[in-house]
């Protein structure tokens with residue numbers, strides 16, 4: 697992989713990591729090592745219990761300050777987080793300023809996050825680091841893409857907005873069908889991986905995780921990760937079938953059963969600092 701040096705960190709050629717048909721969805725496997733994952737998890741679970749905010753179907757920690765319409769009421773990120781956010785900034789080169797906001801979401805196997813947009817408070821690039829267990833994140837064209845809508849009604853919007861401190865535009869639970877079913881896709885997020893989505897994927901798509909213990913691999917665009925997952929689930933299984941006919945194998949067994957907790961770090965940049 698072609699790489700160049702940038703401020704002590706190797707700059708990745710992010711275009712080499714584009715998955716699916718949108719050029720603005722980037723998936724980097726093994727962005728951190730397993731030992732870095734363990735260190736992060738240790739920090740996450742060592743914080744005082746009061747750091748956790750409980751939502752209807754998951755809990756989260758908010759780091760960096762409170763996000764509201766006027767911008768961010770900033771609070772410095774702890775060093776165990778800046779270690780990783782600086783690396784994301786330097787290796788991807790996709791953030792014009794240091795990442796200043798991190799949400800840590802914890803999902804039990806039957807928990808997810810409803811389809812939503814992250815909204816205009818953030819610079820339109822999101823980096824999501826996945827820890828502990830795999831999950832699929834689904835992208836759906838916004839029913840009214842191109843224009844930013846405010847929420848009308850949704851399952852957990854009140855809790856989500858107040859407790860997470862972010863300005864979100866969750867899906868409206870409307871019966872509108874997406875503009876083009878064929879443009880729905882999923883990305884399989886393995887532990888230690890980094891997902892980045894930006895621009896069109898940020899603005900014209902909703903993203904979400906089903907609150908179900910069974911996740912479909914049908915629409916996954918990063919197929920090589922599906923193969924890895926199947927190897928993990930069935931190390932002595934029919935590997936030859938996987939390598940000889942990937943599509944057929946995925947078609948035969950395309951449900952992934954979640955059995956353990958997943959933790960994610962959503963790393964973003966709030967451009968407006970409301971303290972200024």
Ligand SMILES: O=C(O)CCC(=O)C(=O)O
Nearest residue numbers: 799801814824833960962
């Ligand atoms: O946990 C994830 O992968 C998604 C989190 C997310 O979409 C958010 O925090 O806005």
Ligand SMILES: [Fe+2]
Nearest residue numbers: 812813814903
């Ligand atoms: Fe999000």
